[in-house]
Each structure stands twice: as structure tokens, then as C-alpha cells.
Amino acid sequence: QAIRKMLATLDDPFTRFLEPEKFKSLRLGTQSALTGVGLSIGYPTGGEGSPAGLVVISAAPGGPAKKAGISSGDVILKIDETSTETMGIYDAADRLQGPEGSAVELTIQSGPMIKHVSLMREKISLNPVQSRLCEVPGLGRDDSRVGYIKLTSFNQNASGAVREAIETLKGNNANAFVLDLRDNSGGLFPEGIEIAKIWLAKGVIVYICDSQGVRDIYDTDGSSALAATEPLAVLVNKGTASASEILAGALKDNKRAVLFGEPTYGKGKIQSVFELSDGSGLAVTVARYETPAHTDIDKVGVIPNHPLPAFFPKDDAGFCNCLQDPLSACYFNRVELFSR
Numbered sequence: 001q002a003i004r005k006m007l008a009t010l011d012d013p014f015t016r017f018l019e020p021e022k023f024k025s026l027r028l029g030t031q032s033a034l035t036g037v038g039l040s041i042g043y044p045t046g047g048e049g050s051p052a053g054l055v056v057i058s059a060a061p062g063g064p065a066k067k068a069g070i071s072s073g074d075v076i077l078k079i080d081e082t083s084t085e086t087m088g089i090y091d092a093a094d095r096l097q098g099p100e101g102s103a104v105e106l107t108i109q110s111g112p113m114i115k116h117v118s119l120m121r122e123k124i125s126l127n128p129v130q131s132r133l134c135e136v137p138g139l140g141r142d143d144s145r146v147g148y149i150k151l152t153s154f155n156q157n158a159s160g161a162v163r164e165a166i167e168t169l170k171g172n173n174a175n176a177f178v179l180d181l182r183d184n185s186g187g188l189f190p191e192g193i194e195i196a197k198i199w200l201a202k203g204v205i206v207y208i209c210d211s212q213g214v215r216d217i218y219d220t221d222g223s224s225a226l227a228a229t230e231p232l233a234v235l236v237n238k239g240t241a242s243a244s245e246i247l248a249g250a251l252k253d254n255k256r257a258v259l260f261g262e263p264t265y266g267k268g269k270i271q272s273v274f275e276l277s278d279g280s281g282l283a284v285t286v287a288r289y290e291t292p293a294h295t296d297i298d299k300v301g302v303i304p305n306h307p308l309p310a311f312f313p314k315d316d317a318g319f320c321n322c323l324q325d326p327l328s329a330c331y332f333n334r335v336e337l338f339s340r
Contacts, residue, residue: 018283036124037122040057041096058183058239129151144176151181154191179251193246199256203250205218206246209290235261238262
């Protein structure tokens with residue numbers, strides 16, 4: 001209780017004391033599987049008229065929440081009849097997790113509509129990468145082969161999985177890439193850095209800043225690069241947060257990629273997690289980050305270069321169809337996708 005009171009004086013929702021079970025669940029969240037409903041949540045940005053509650057940053061593909069129609073931008077008003085108006089996100093995350101097969105009731109506001117849903121908790125696979133080769137005919141002798149990579153989280157498998165996907169796609173003669181970071185709410189900071197190194201020949205990835213200014217610089221000399229020259233487009237939305245924003249900002253500011261979509265979530269603070277002797281933990285905001293162009297994206301987000309067409313799908317098959325079918329509502333030709 002004394003620790004909680006001391007931390008409360010900092011007025012920072014991301015700095016908090018974690019009881020042993022909550023600390024354990026935080027560590028599990030960066031591993032390969034989790035039992036819950038497949039939601040990543042955050043605090044609302046607090047615009048006028050926005051409902052009081054917790055905002056859905058993303059819903060895991062195939063998870064209970066996604067199957068129930070819950071999506072990025074929805075607001076959770078209640079969890080099991082307990083209002084979320086003054087609830088912290090880590091308390092909420094703890095309530096959403098539980099034994100496999102158990103139920104949790106949510107009250108959700110989606111636009112003007114309020115709905116009540118009952119979700120059955122299940123084991124959520126956190127395989128962070130889906131990939132697909134999209135062949136785009138009709139471009140002359142050099143018919144395009146676009147490698148689509150969807151990265152859903154930055155868990156401990158992420159950089160290895162991205163590297164493996166690129167190697168497979170290049171083995172199938174992919175000559176351009178699309179990296180989809182939509183609804184990726186982040187995860188392990190070091191994995192974001194490692195994935196940036198895969199795409200960059202050289203340059204600053206992120207500046208770590210505190211009240212005194214820049215205190216650390218993460219950059220790359222190109223020694224870890226695997227796909228540093230092929231055309232690259234990155235897809236982002238309001239569910240793109242934290243480590244995803246570091247990656248997107250690095251690729252944009254180094255002019256390595258063209259960004260498409262909508263402004264990202266805007267979480268520009270970094271926490272360090274410390275384990276205490278009794279198995280509990282402390283998560284403490286220790287710094288903020290700035291993109292290579294010294295943009296502080298906290299509460300603002302990374303601004304993309306271009307919007308996406310309406311009805312642009314979030315799955316690999318749908319993405320390929322948008323490149324291949326000129327009659328589809330989401331049609332996007334290769335020249336548009338990779339031109340600056």
C-alpha cells in the first residue's frame with residue numbers, strides 16, 4: 001500500500017506496482033501464448049465527447065473478442081458489471097484474463113451503439129507473423145511479386161519470425177514488401193529495434209530522451225539488414241502503438257518506407273520492469289522516445305504519408321486481392337503502393 005501511494009504521486013498511469021500474479025501475467029504477455037479474450041487495451045485520448053472507459057487498441061485475429069465483432073477504437077465501459085471509468089489498464093487486463101473456458105461479460109460502446117457481449121476465455125496463440133506472396137500480373141516482363149508480412153505483436157519470437165518470413169518470401173522471388181502493423185499494440189522494445197535493423201541499411205532508429213534531453217541513441221550500421229533495398233510500404237492505424245510506432249517512425253524518417261493508413265495511437269513513453277524479492281514487480285516510466293526526425297509522438301502518433309483506400313482488408317488474402325483485381329473497391333496498384 002505504501003508503494004502504491006508513493007507511485008500515485010507521479011500521476012503516470014504507466015508507472016505502477018504489480019502484485020506477484022499480475023507481474024507473472026505481464027511477463028507471460030511477451031511470450032508465445034496467453035489465456036484470455038485477445039484484447040489489447042489502452043487509455044482514451046480524452047477528446048471532447050469521448051466516453052469514459054478503456055479503449056480497444058487491437059483485437060487478436062481469431063480470438064474471442066475479434067469473433068464477437070469487437071474492434072480497434074471500441075470502448076469497454078464495464079467488465080463483469082464493474083465500470084471501467086476509473087479502472088487502470090492493468091487491473092482491466094487482469095480481469096480479462098482467467099482460466100480457459102471461463103466467461104467474462106463486457107459492455108462495449110462501438111460508435112453510438114452500446115452492446116453487451118459474453119466472451120469465453122481461450123488460449124490465444126501469439127504467433128506474431130503471417131505472410132503471403134502476392135503475384136501481381138500485367139506489369140510486363142517483370143511481373144511483380146509482393147511479399148506481404150503482417151506483424152501482430154512484438155513478443156520474444158517477433159524478430160526471428162519476421163526474418164524467417166522475409167527469407168521465405170525472397171526465396172520465392174519477392175521483389176517488394178508490405179509490412180502490416182495495423183492493430184499491433186507493441187510489446188518488447190528490443191524486438192522493435194531488431195526488426196528495424198532488418199529493413200535499414202544504416203541510420204538512427206530511435207532517440208531515448210529524458211528531462212535532460214537525448215540520453216541514448218539506437219542506430220544500425222546495416223550488419224543485420226536482410227531487406228534494405230527492396231520497395232517497402234508500411235500499413236498503420238490507430239491500433240498501431242508503442243514498439244510498432246518506433247518501427248514505423250524509423251522506417252518513415254529514414255525514407256526507407258512509405259506509410260499508409262491513419263495516425264497511430266501515440267504511446268511515446270518507455271517503461272522498465274523491475275522484479276522485487278517477493279515475486280511482485282514495479283513498472284516505471286523511465287523515458288520517452290523520439291523518432292529519427294526528433295518527433296515526440298506521445299498522444300499524437302506517427303502520421304502516415306497517405307491514407308488507405310476505403311474497405312482495405314486486414315487479412316493476407318484480401319490484401320492480395322486488392323493488388324490483383326482492378327474492379328475491387330480497395331484496388332491499389334503497385335506503382336501507387338511504393339511511390340513517394
